[in-house]
Amino acid sequence: MHDIKWIREEPNGLINALVRRGTSSEEATALVDGLIALDETRRAGIAELEVLQARRNAASKEIGAAKKAGENDRAEALMAEVGALKTDIPALEEQVKAAEGELHNRLAAIPNVPLPEVPEGADEHGNVEIALVGQKIGFPFVAKQHFEIGEGLGQMDFEAAAKLSGARFVVLKNKLARLERAIGQFFIDTHTEEHGYTEVAPPILVNDAAMFGTAQLPKFRDDQFTAIRQTSLQEQVKVGLERAEARLHDQGITGVAFRQAFDGYFLEEANKAQTDALWLIPTAEVPLTNLVAQSILSEEELPLRFTALTPCFRAEAGSAGRDTRGMIRQHQFNKVEMVSITTPEQSGDEHERMLACAQAVLKKLGLHFRVVTLCTGDMGFASAKTYDIEVWLPGQNAFREISSCSTCTDFQARRMNARYRPAGAKAPRYLHTLNGSGVAVGRAMVAILENYQNADGSVTVPDVLVPYMGGLTRIEKN
CATH class of the missing domain: 3.30.930.10 (Bira Bifunctional Protein; Domain 2)
Incomplete structure (x- = not known):
């Protein structure tokens, strides 16, 4: 796994390493450029998310102050703003999460960098x-x-x-x-x-x-070989319930959103539990x-x-x-x-x-x-x-x-x-x-x-x- 910060700062380092491993210069450059662009998208999303979260917190505090000052129209406008932010923030969080997942997957597919003394050759x-x-x-x-x-x-x-x-x-x-x-x-x-x-x-x-x-x-x-453990229906239900609840709690999802998301998570986790597998080393x-x-x-x-x-x-x-x-x-x-x-x-x-x-x-x-x-x-x-x-x-x-x-x-x-x-x-x-x-x-x-x-x-x-x-x-x- 490579450090995206290193790739941002020294893109030629990874490009040259990939070329040494047999990738064409054009393909290596395109791969690295794609990583940097995806990282920029991710970082921009994080920055925007921080701005929106800060504004949501500030607006929430301002609602109380406006109500206390009798500024009902302003209080209603702030509540509408907070409501919109509560919709926008989760959507942006999903975008950032998707960019992070894609970046992780791309980085995971790139081989290690050969040390300088390694001889070059095709096979x-x-x-x-x-x-x-x-x-x-x-x-x-x-x-x-x-x-x-x-x-x-x-x-x-x-x-x-x-x-x-x-x-x-x-x-x-x-x-x-x-x-x-x-x-x-x-x-x-x-x-x-x-x-x-x-x-x-x-x-x-x-x-x-x-x-x-x-x-x-x-x-x-x-x-690789896998060892699959077949599970009973009762075990599938039990594991599905436990894992679905754990995932939702880890994500901080509560209330109505919890109930809406639960069924999908439960089915996904119960299906996984049907054929839980481990890898033979x-x-x-x-x-x-x-x-x-x-x-x-x-x-x-x-x-x-x-x-x-x-x-x-x-x-x-x-x-x-x-x-x-x-x-x-x-x-x-x-x-x-x-x-x-x-x-x-x-x-x-x-x-x-x-x-x-x-x-x-x-x-x-x-x-x-x-x-x-x-x-x-x-x-x-x-x-x-x-x-x-x-x-x-x-x-x-x-x-x-x-x-x-x-x-x-x-x-x-x-x-x-x-x-x-x-x-x-x-x-x-x-x-x-x-x-x-x-x-x-x-x-x-x-x-x-x-x-x-x-x-x-x-x-x-x-x-x-x-x-x-x-x-x-x-x-x-x-």
């Missing part, structure tokens, strides 16, 4: 490799892909998963099921015991506000970052570092035909997430630290990987700068993403109103938020199966995972 071909760690393994046989290995072991079943849930799910059995659990446990233990992150067990169902705060909504609505970034939503922290509390191992759910709406075999792109997967909440001055160093933590677990697993800085055309909507870690998969003969570490500067903090008070300062400032995979458990399993495969179809367990596997050093066919 993944513009990404820049900055580190290469480890060596490719030379196999004396043709390396298999992970699903060939897992199915050969009799412990990875996509057909059974399809019967239960459809495509892009998997059933893991026996030692592969334990391996997945071991990988996640190893990651979370490393980040909490060695890297100073606080483990959190968050809800995996969240509301609209949480999804909006981290920018999954509204842009990525089609990529696409990543633990959502609940972890929102832990500080609507808060003002003290500078002494920062940085906050959270980590969680959770299931994640993604509809993969835009990935038709991609990675249809195997575990690379699934609707449900486990992932260890890292989130940092910090000050603007610390966020650059915190980003490098987070990247180092993600690399550390892959180094412990003995995996070959590279680190790339994403270019402006490939980075995420909320990101100001992103590092991707891509692990080598010999079965695919390719590097594939296994972790993404991003700094979002104050973009998410503005959406969720998350602030801190600098030491000695009166006014609070917006926090900086960062998130990174530490790392994706399913993709780590893919990498382990392909890099630790043996000619006989078995898989050697990496040394650091042996204690988590109860001493097992090799996974063999059932």
